[in-house]
Amino acid sequence: MRNNALTRNWALMLLCALLFGGAAQARELLAVGTQFPRILEFDAKGIARGLAVDLLTRAAAQQGHTVRFESLPWARAQLVVEQGLADVLVGPYRSPERLQRFLFSQLAFYEDALVFYASPAKAELWQGDWSRSSGRSVGLVLGWAYGDAMEQARSSLLISHPGDVATGLRMLQRGRIDLLASNERNTTPVLEAMGLSAQFLVLKPPIAVQTGHFAYSRNASGEELRVNLDRSLEALRSNGTLRELARQWAVRIPD
Known part of the structure; x- marks a missing residue:
């Protein structure tokens, strides 16, 4: 009886650790960018829409996260991600200068x-x-x-x-x-x-x-986020979700 009780207690502790450990890691990501037609747009109420919104929301959900999108002037959007004050920069093209400032998603999601x-x-x-x-x-x-x-x-x-x-x-x-x-x-x-x-x-x-990406802060948190989201973004590309979303938004994607 005692062994059964101990077994049940350990099983309950393991279940709680899994549930609450996962919940502690799940969070709201802050994604910033400026008005990019059909990639990231904001209506009069500040509601975000576009290919990047649909794609990143799906990728983040696979990791247990939600995403809040905020519109900023482009130079300011880059700065807040570079400084670690926001999690994701939406849509930058890669360049040698930017590669020194940001970590880029492996996936290029538009062209x-x-x-x-x-x-x-x-x-x-x-x-x-x-x-x-x-x-x-x-x-x-x-x-x-x-x-x-x-x-x-x-x-x-x-x-x-x-x-x-x-x-x-x-x-x-x-x-x-x-x-x-x-x-x-x-x-x-x-x-x-x-x-x-x-x-x-x-x-x-x-x-x-030029191809557009998601970009992250050059720090340990940004690297962890990039690796995890890269995995989800690749899955969305492989299963055809990216292509279907790009068709809906009339956006060109790389071959």
Whole structure:
């Protein structure tokens, strides 16, 4: 009888440890980013929606977590994750500079072609040959990463840093810059909202193709979170969930 009682007590203690130990580890994650059309959007009430929201919420749930999304200016969003004040940065492209500041998800969950925008009168400034744009004024949105080719060409360009796409388009409209580097996913809705769709051309070929990730603080907590979420994100890619969500949100994903 005594042995049976001891067995029951140990079984009860083990069950409590499993239940309450798991609950202690489960928590609300803070994910931050800025308005990325169809990736991370916020409505008038501050409710988040988009591919990143659906995907990260599912991945976190597999680890027992919930996620709260917060909208911040892009430079500020990067800073709070870098400082460990938020758990996840939503959507950054990888770059050598960012790899020094953040841990990136193994999975790239969307893809953008970065392109130049220009007035029809200046369309000849870009046809894939950087020498055509040498000495010209180019707008690069503050905090964005544009790839190796742009980095190599920087010294031959007159660079301005508009704080967002809308500011860059106004600069383009007023002739303060000759070219604006952006992506169509971000820029098309802004052009439509500003009534400027007919004023500018998308110049081909693309400057670069960049892939977007989730990123985490470069510390032990960030590394643990990255490893665990990578496992769940890979499962969501393998079972087709990522592809179906990307189809629903009309977002390109890497092959």
